[in-house]
Amino acid sequence: MRGEFLSPSRLCQCRISAYGYWTAKLLISAIFSRHKGRGMVEIFAVKFLMKTRHVKRGVKKPIGYASYRETRLTRYQSDIALRKKLDKAVAAIESAYLSSAILSIEDISNKVLNEARLITGSRYGFVAYIDPATGWMVSPTMTRDIWKKCRVKDKSIVFKKFGGLWGWVLKHKKAILANNASADPRSGGSPKGHIKIEKILAAPAVFNKRLTGIVALANSRLNYTAYDLFAARKLARVYAIIIQRKFAEDKLKESLENHRAIINSSRDIICTVDLKGNFTYMSRQAESYGYSPGELVGRNVMELAHPGDRNLLKRAFSNFLKTGRTLPLLLYRIMKKNGSYFYAEQKSSAIMKNGKPFLLTCVIRDVTEQKSLENRLKENEEKYRTLFENANAAILLADAGTETLLDANKRAERLFGRTKTELIGMHRLELHPSDQREYYKEHFKNHVKRGAVDFSEAVIVKKDGTSVPVLINAAVTEISGKKVIQGIFEDITERRRMENTLKLSERKFRDLTETTPDWIWEVDKNSAYTYCSPRLKELLGYEASEVIGKTPFDLMPPEEAKRVGAIFTKHIIRKELFQNVENTNHHKNGSLIVLETSANPILNEKGELTGYRGIDRDITRRKQMEEALKMSESKYRSLVETTDTGLLILDRKGRVLDANQEYIRLTGYHKLREILGRNVLDWTAPYERKKNAAAVAECVRSGRARNLLVDYSSPDGHITTVEINATVAGAGESLRIVSLCRDITERRRLENILKENEEMLRKIFDTAKDVIFIKDTDSVYVKANKACADVFLLEPEEMPGKTDTEIFPPDIAEEVIKEDTEVFRTGKTLVFNKEMVMPSGKYYFNGIKTPLRGAHGEITGVLGVLRDITKIKKMESELAITRALEAVSRETRPIAHDFNNALAAINGYATLINEVLDANNPVRTEIAMIIKGVQRAAKITTKLQKYARNPKIRQKAD
Numbered sequence: 001m002r003g004e005f006l007s008p009s010r011l012c013q014c015r016i017s018a019y020g021y022w023t024a025k026l027l028i029s030a031i032f033s034r035h036k037g038r039g040m041v042e043i044f045a046v047k048f049l050m051k052t053r054h055v056k057r058g059v060k061k062p063i064g065y066a067s068y069r070e071t072r073l074t075r076y077q078s079d080i081a082l083r084k085k086l087d088k089a090v091a092a093i094e095s096a097y098l099s100s101a102i103l104s105i106e107d108i109s110n111k112v113l114n115e116a117r118l119i120t121g122s123r124y125g126f127v128a129y130i131d132p133a134t135g136w137m138v139s140p141t142m143t144r145d146i147w148k149k150c151r152v153k154d155k156s157i158v159f160k161k162f163g164g165l166w167g168w169v170l171k172h173k174k175a176i177l178a179n180n181a182s183a184d185p186r187s188g189g190s191p192k193g194h195i196k197i198e199k200i201l202a203a204p205a206v207f208n209k210r211l212t213g214i215v216a217l218a219n220s221r222l223n224y225t226a227y228d229l230f231a232a233r234k235l236a237r238v239y240a241i242i243i244q245r246k247f248a249e250d251k252l253k254e255s256l257e258n259h260r261a262i263i264n265s266s267r268d269i270i271c272t273v274d275l276k277g278n279f280t281y282m283s284r285q286a287e288s289y290g291y292s293p294g295e296l297v298g299r300n301v302m303e304l305a306h307p308g309d310r311n312l313l314k315r316a317f318s319n320f321l322k323t324g325r326t327l328p329l330l331l332y333r334i335m336k337k338n339g340s341y342f343y344a345e346q347k348s349s350a351i352m353k354n355g356k357p358f359l360l361t362c363v364i365r366d367v368t369e370q371k372s373l374e375n376r377l378k379e380n381e382e383k384y385r386t387l388f389e390n391a392n393a394a395i396l397l398a399d400a401g402t403e404t405l406l407d408a409n410k411r412a413e414r415l416f417g418r419t420k421t422e423l424i425g426m427h428r429l430e431l432h433p434s435d436q437r438e439y440y441k442e443h444f445k446n447h448v449k450r451g452a453v454d455f456s457e458a459v460i461v462k463k464d465g466t467s468v469p470v471l472i473n474a475a476v477t478e479i480s481g482k483k484v485i486q487g488i489f490e491d492i493t494e495r496r497r498m499e500n501t502l503k504l505s506e507r508k509f510r511d512l513t514e515t516t517p518d519w520i521w522e523v524d525k526n527s528a529y530t531y532c533s534p535r536l537k538e539l540l541g542y543e544a545s546e547v548i549g550k551t552p553f554d555l556m557p558p559e560e561a562k563r564v565g566a567i568f569t570k571h572i573i574r575k576e577l578f579q580n581v582e583n584t585n586h587h588k589n590g591s592l593i594v595l596e597t598s599a600n601p602i603l604n605e606k607g608e609l610t611g612y613r614g615i616d617r618d619i620t621r622r623k624q625m626e627e628a629l630k631m632s633e634s635k636y637r638s639l640v641e642t643t644d645t646g647l648l649i650l651d652r653k654g655r656v657l658d659a660n661q662e663y664i665r666l667t668g669y670h671k672l673r674e675i676l677g678r679n680v681l682d683w684t685a686p687y688e689r690k691k692n693a694a695a696v697a698e699c700v701r702s703g704r705a706r707n708l709l710v711d712y713s714s715p716d717g718h719i720t721t722v723e724i725n726a727t728v729a730g731a732g733e734s735l736r737i738v739s740l741c742r743d744i745t746e747r748r749r750l751e752n753i754l755k756e757n758e759e760m761l762r763k764i765f766d767t768a769k770d771v772i773f774i775k776d777t778d779s780v781y782v783k784a785n786k787a788c789a790d791v792f793l794l795e796p797e798e799m800p801g802k803t804d805t806e807i808f809p810p811d812i813a814e815e816v817i818k819e820d821t822e823v824f825r826t827g828k829t830l831v832f833n834k835e836m837v838m839p840s841g842k843y844y845f846n847g848i849k850t851p852l853r854g855a856h857g858e859i860t861g862v863l864g865v866l867r868d869i870t871k872i873k874k875m876e877s878e879l880a881i882t883r884a885l886e887a888v889s890r891e892t893r894p895i896a897h898d899f900n901n902a903l904a905a906i907n908g909y910a911t912l913i914n915e916v917l918d919a920n921n922p923v924r925t926e927i928a929m930i931i932k933g934v935q936r937a938a939k940i941t942t943k944l945q946k947y948a949r950n951p952k953i954r955q956k957a958d
Contacts, residue, residue: 823850
């Protein structure tokens with residue numbers, strides 16, 4: 001019975017020796033209280049069993065049995081003690097988890113394993129969890145004996161495959177208790193080198209039907225019991241709850257960190273606004289505009305909005321409070337801390353609570369640069385078109401695929417001798433000689449393939465057949481998604497002639513050139529050349545023999561010889577060297593060469609001057625470049641003086657150092673001396689001085705200022721709004737602020753007019769009685785006014801997103817879509833009159849559909865306007881009937897009158913005949929019939945006359 005755990009029922013069946021009843025009772029209490037440990041209980045139980053046997057070999061006689069009542073009582077007490085111990089272990093685990101925020105999964109697993117081993121008396125064991133990401137089992141804790149005694153090479157704590165009895169537990173989510181593990185049919189046996197598992201107790205860690213891990217114990221000194229299984233299951237459940245909560249907490253922390261990282265790394269401002277319009281949260285990106293998040297929390301949105309945009313914000317916010325809906329995009333200006341404003345594009349989303357708006361979340365993006373780029377793009381497009389049309393070179397645009405010409409400027413018309421209309425649509429190869437077109441065809445393909453700028457010479461044919469040599473500068477570009485080749489054609493007829501002349505000159509010059517860069521010479525005391533290096537021929541075109549005996553002044557123009565001679569004489573008298581003396585000389589070919597001369601005096605033993613030895617360097621090219629630079633600077637200065645942009649240079653304190661005439665005009669003064677040395681705040685409007693001073697200081701600090709708007713006040717009080725962009729040059733006391741200033745007073749006025757026009761158009765759109773709608777190129781409704789929505793028995797906000805197939809019967813929808821397609825295809829306005837059956841009734845519409853175009857002329861949608869002319873059509877029908885009846889009346893009236901006269905004659909004669917005839921005459925009967933018929937015809941004639949006089953009587957009767 002060694003190693004066997006004694007249950008209360010088993011113990012009660014044991015034979016009792018001289019120890020007696022009270023000894024047995026004491027033994028039971030000791031076993032089930034387990035306060036002395038499993039090892040002590042095992043020894044005590046074995047000794048007790050040995051005492052129950054008689055001395056005589058092979059004979060076992062019972063001496064007595066414990067009472068059933070006492071056994072039940074003992075078992076009850078033991079269960080209570082064990083349950084208390086288990087509850088204490090669970091409480092210890094929970095307390096350890098709740099009391100430490102940094103407790104790891106490994107710490108939790110260790111705590112559960114220790115408590116499980118202590119309760120069950122297990123020698124080995126492990127507590128593992130299932131990784132939610134991979135589904136693998138990770139055992140961060142195992143008993144040390146396992147690692148010491150295990151001889152398996154791979155001692156990984158990560159198990160990708162589940163095997164053996166513990167694997168069965170995980171796969172079936174069921175606990176297992178096996179006191180003879182090797183005999184269990186579910187066992188796969190112990191791997192080679194692994195410790196031998198004799199007994200095993202394992203319970204899956206499951207909570208909310210979700211497998212989280214396992215609590216596995218092995219090789220208890222006594223057999224595992226149902227109570228051990230109960231304890232293992234309870235600890236496994238506690239472990240599952242804690243681990244699932246730990247996973248959830250880690251996932252929540254990761255999610256919060258991810259959201260925080262996203263918010264912090266975003267360039268946009270993210271904030272929340274309560275129902276009063278106050279900020280309740282502000283991301284740190286507000287720091288980019290001078291605010292700390294804490295400064296803005298609690299402040300109202302309207303405080304930061306530009307006064308001109310506040311009504312827009314109020315309407316949008318009011319709509320949010322009423323409907324819970326937000327505008328997709330909201331564009332307005334927000335004030336920075338320095339008082340300037342930036343353009344912001346805001347996306348908003350409503351957070352609802354109990355079906356009502358609770359909070360507004362906003363993502364605010366700075367689009368100031370985008371607005372500026374849009375304006376600059378428009379300007380550039382205008383500039384490009386101006387440059388294109390007025391360029392000094394001929395420019396053609398050709399489709400890279402079809403090779404047909406798309407556009408041509410005025411210079412191209414003159415070069416090719418064709419009008420722009422004639423050029424557009426021509427194939428590119430038609431511009432070249434017919435016998436060379438194959439060559440140019442391949443050349444064109446290479447341009448398209450490389451997509452690079454290329455300079456090449458070619459021959460083009462004018463309309464009159466004249467061939468002209470040209471230089472083509474071609475580059476592949478993309479316009480509106482289409483590959484286009486831009487070719488710049490330069491007539492090089494004159495240049496060819498000049499190049500040929502220049503090549504001849506260069507060939508002569510190259511023949512005279514040697515490697516020595518400078519001309520070395522010597523002169524005697526009379527300034528006559530005594531030696532000249534071969535470089536002379538390269539510089540001035542003379543052989544040395546031609547110059548020997550001459551003076552330097554013989555090679556110079558007369559005026560230059562006098563000037564340089566005076567300088568040379570002064571140095572000769574002083575016997576001193578001279579350096580970098582510039583002088584102009586005649587080249588042998590008659591051209592002028594600028595030389596830079598440096599020389600040392602040659603003295604004899606007595607110190608007497610015998611001559612000079614010097615060097616001449618050709619600086620003609622450098623002088624030309626200097627002249628070109630001066631000319632360039634002069635052109636730049638002229639450009640600055642004539643542009644409509646003010647140029648201003650300030651020192652670090654904001655005092656004027658220089659300005660062009662346009663800037664002087666912006667200040668309201670007339671001369672530079674009136675503002676020179678004064679501070680820019682002197683002509684800044686009083687209400688803008690603080691902002692402008694702060695902007696100057698910020699520019700000095702940050703190195704630049706962008707899109708600063710400031711009002712200037714002239715001496716006569718006139719206000720001019722100026723847009724300023726500035727950059728800092730230099731540092732310290734030499735720091736200069738270079739500013740470009742533009743008068744935007746008119747632009748502001750136009751912007752305000754544009755806003756007013758937009759608002760007026762919006763009101764017209766919303767209040768118009770005509771049906772107005774806008775659809776995109778997929779015939780999806782983008783916007784519709786109330787009249788349009790009423791026709792379909794919908795609200796205006798329900799129309800966007802709907803298609804014709806959703807609101808019309810199939811046949812009408814197909815017809816409407818065909819009309820849209822025709823507009824998209826032709827790009828022309830479609831006018832029509834037709835009867836349509838709508839959800840709200842039958843209408844007769846007079847309608848137009850016209851294409852909407854984008855900034856580049858592409859069709860972006862269709863605008864439709866339908867006018868209900870049902871009543872007009874009805875009135876037209878009634879009018880037609882009335883006119884027809886009047887025509888009948890005009891014809892009927894004389895006929896009725898004549899017919900009535902004829903009836904009167906017939907009636908008169910019939911009456912006379914009737915009076916003449918005897919009473920018994922049979923003819924009287926026929927005469928009576930005639931009179932009766934005449935009377936009936938007279939009544940009809942009377943009605944016909946009434947109808948002829950008033951035809952509406954008949955119309956009403958109908």
